[in-house]
Amino acid sequence: MxxxxxxxxxxxxxxxxxxxxxxxxxxxxxxxxxxxxxxxxxxIRSERVEVDDGEGHRESMVLEAGPRTLRPQSKAILELIHLLNLEDSILTVPLSSPAAKSRFLHLPGRNGLAQLPSSFTSLLTSPLSWLIVPAIAREPFKASNRPNGATDESFDSFLSRRFGPEFARCLGSALVHGVYAADSRQLSTRAAFPSIWIAEERGNGSIIQGFLRNTGTSEEPTYDLGTIEATMKGVSVYSFKNGxxxxxxxxxxxxxxxxxxxxxxxxxxxxxxxxxxxxxxxxxxxxxxxxxxxxxxxxxxxxxxxxxxxxxxxxxxxxNPASSVTVMNLVFPPSPQPIHPPGFGYLIPRPEVPFPYDGKQPGILGTVFDSCSVGDQDVPLGPGNPPLKRFTKVTVMLGGPYNVTPEHISVSTVLRHLSLHLSRPLPDPVLMRVHNHRHCIPIxxxxxxxxxxxxxxxxxxxxxxxxxxxxxxxxxxxxxxxxxxxxxxxxxxx
Ligand SMILES: Cc1cc2nc3c(=O)[nH]c(=O)nc-3n(C[C@H](O)[C@H](O)[C@H](O)COP(=O)(O)OP(=O)(O)OC[C@H]3O[C@@H](n4cnc5c(N)ncnc54)[C@H](O)[C@@H]3O)c2cc1C
Missing domain, CATH: 3.50.50.60 (FAD/NAD(P)-binding domain)
Structure with missing residues (x-):
């Protein structure tokens, strides 16, 4: 009934x-x-704003205080988009675009950004090859080492066992900062990354062998997708024109x-x-x-x-605890030099020392280059001839395991660190929104x-x-x- x-x-x-x-x-x-x-x-909080640099350039832009992009792998959302007739509102980022191919790490204590490999060949030439290549070359030959009877494990411990502690600290912690704004030493592998947990079992102890043996035949429910699955072919991430x-x-x-x-x-x-x-x-x-x-x-x-x-x-x-995050949307005026390299953005791994918060560094977890991935949300206002120079929007995420209290976040310190990460002086932003989200992401x-x-x-x-x-x-x-x-x-x- x-x-x-x-x-x-x-x-x-x-x-x-x-x-x-x-x-x-x-x-x-x-x-x-x-x-x-x-x-x-x-x-979910999107806002459309108008920015003006005082020199004749104006633009209508979408700022996100919460989630900003979706992955096409989630068929449940694709179905919702189809059922709600939202197909015409989506904005896709192709796999071939710089936003899909170029993601960076900023390693604490080093200057600038290091590009993560996006293909087998770039693996060998990547500035991070010293970290990644030996770890993944050894893993398939390493004996099974999951503790007997283990039913779960922290993501840091899991990656350390299979790929080594430095790989876990640099790559694992950065990934977890990007998704959960959390410490990878707390996060459950089985809950957060179930496919990796299962791959280790399928590969008799080796994650890489487990992925290679994946036949992809797991049972999926039937979704009502219309033509949207075809639209999502070759798409890395997507959002909506109005956020x-x-x-x-x-x-x-x-x-x-x-x-x-x-x-x-x-x-x-x-x-x-x-x-x-x-x-x-x-x-x-x-x-x-x-x-x-x-x-x-x-x-x-x-x-x-x-x-x-x-x-x-x-x-x-x-x-479970929950992460508190400060989301800082920054819009920079048109400038002769690009504000950042083309790409999706960068993440910062946890430092080698315990999470410091000494007021000198602001606890930045990562920065998203929004103009590069979802820049088509933004519309220049004005004649368009000659072509209008464009503003640059980025979003800096701070806090999480750094336990920064919002009143201690100084915008000038954040901008100084951003400038160090990007290895270039930055103009003053024309617009800034700071959102302090308390307990926003459960861990x-x-x-x-x-x-x-x-x-x-x-x-x-x-x-x-x-x-x-x-x-x-x-x-x-x-x-x-x-x-x-x-x-x-x-x-x-x-
Ligand atoms: C900064 C940030 C960035 C993110 N980025 C991404 C991203 O890029 N991609 C992605 O996929 N995910 C992202 N996420 C995660 C995702 O946005 C959230 O996990 C998701 O929106 C949570 O939705 P929810 O409905 O479960 O919970 P919530 O959004 O927390 O909704 C719960 C609702 O319950 C209401 N409520 C609470 N108590 C009561 C009560 N007593 N009576 C009635 N109502 C009550 C609250 O007011 C709230 O509206 C991000 C999250 C954050 C915070």
Whole structure:
């Protein structure tokens, strides 16, 4: 029997995509989406601004405070784009473009940027070949060394075992800074990089052999993709002409057009309780009490922990920490010399010493060269003849394991370090936005997968009896693709 009423708690991308898929699955069931803030979308925040250098150059630009690009591998998002008719709004970055081919590292203590290899030949000529070539040449011949009975391991320990500690520190930590703004010594390999964990098993201890033996025959659900899969051939990453919020806007429009959906912004849930022998749940907000038959909890796990009663506790909701990140959007005026080399951007590995925060260096994790990857979001304003000189937008990410308190971040220090990384003097930015995001990216620490399995067993049993599903960045994966996929799966056994 279809649920009699579903409440979705949390109106970020997970909650909205859950509601959208639920409305398709149960077209007559009343669905209420409850969001604490006045706006929906959670961490997805795009803004269109106009910049002016005072010398006749003007440009309309998109700035992102949260996620900025998506990977075409996530079929769940491609399906959403197709179902919401968003194909004409996407902006793709081809695999052949500099943004796809050129990614850099800045190694602390060294000058400038070192380009990461993007092909077998560039592996040999890369300034990082001293680090990468010996590590990957030895790995297939190294004896299996996963500790007996290990069910998970930190990403740093995992890479150190197979490729050596320097490889793990330089490349592994930089990758984790870029995705989780976290310390790779805390992050669960099994939760964050499941395909690498499985490759080691398939390769009888060797990750490289495991990938070579991958036949790619794993069962995938069927997605409704229309022609978008063809559009995504040869694409490295993509976004939308008006930024990531286009996805949220389209979901809100689609949900608003359904008579059985009620969207409640500015409404915080204060308690969520099982009621009447598992038949109903009680959801209390400041203004009303709902009694849905089923609930999707799509809010951060510690915030879920705060609203469930101590009489029906759920395990592990506060087990993981979350990264706090400062996102700094900078727009530089047109200048005779490029601000940065062509490419996607660069990441900075953790230093050899414990994470220092001494006020002298600002705790930069990496910088994205937005104009190079999603520059087509930006439109010069003016006659266009002679061709207008373009502004450059970059985004600097700071904080995470450096534990920098936002009030200690000095813009002039950030600009000085940026200039050192890019090995060139920088003009004053014409526009700057600083966003201090507290606890914005949950960090799945070692043991996360097993903890979530235990949580799901508890949810399936009395008093919750399978009527509450817990999804979202903290439970089912942080990328927007993971969030949309989790939303697609909710309610499949209701
Ligand atoms: C700076 C940054 C950059 C990122 N870059 C990328 C990227 O480039 N690509 C990518 O794929 N991913 C990226 N991510 C990750 C991705 O954006 C997030 O993991 C994802 O948006 C999380 O969505 P969510 O709906 O699960 O959670 P949230 O966005 O946190 O939404 C949860 C919602 O629940 C609401 N809520 C909380 N408590 C209550 C309550 N009591 N009652 C009602 N509502 C409540 C909140 O207000 C919020 O709107 C980035 C994240 C950040 C922070």
């Amino acid at each position: 279809a649920p009699s009423h579903i409440a979705v708690v949390g109106g970020g991308i997970t909650g909205l995509s859950s509601a959208w898929h639920l409305v398709r699955r149960f077209p007559r069931t009343p669905i209420t989406v409850v969001e604490k803030e006045g706006r929906f979308g959670g961490w 990531m919020y286009s996805l949220v806007d389209a979901l809100l429009k689609a949900l608003n057009s359904r008579p059985n959906v009620r969207l409640l912004p500015n409404t915080a849930i204060t308690s969520l309780t099982p009621k009447g022998k598992g038949k109903l749940l009680q959801v209390v907000t400041g203004s009303e009490t709902l009694e849905p038959s089923h609930v999707v909890a799509a809010l951060p796990l510690p915030q879920l922990d705060a609203i469930i009663p101590s009489s029906s506790p759920l395990p592990h909701l506060t087990a 799945p620490t070692v043991g996360h997968v097993e903890r979530m399995e235990e949580l799901n067993r508890k949810l399936a049993s009395s008093p919750w009896a399978g009527r509450l599903q817990v999804v979202g960045a903290g439970a089912t994966g942080v990328s927007v693709g993971d969030c949309v996929k989790a939303g697609r799966n909710v309610g499949s056994d209701w």
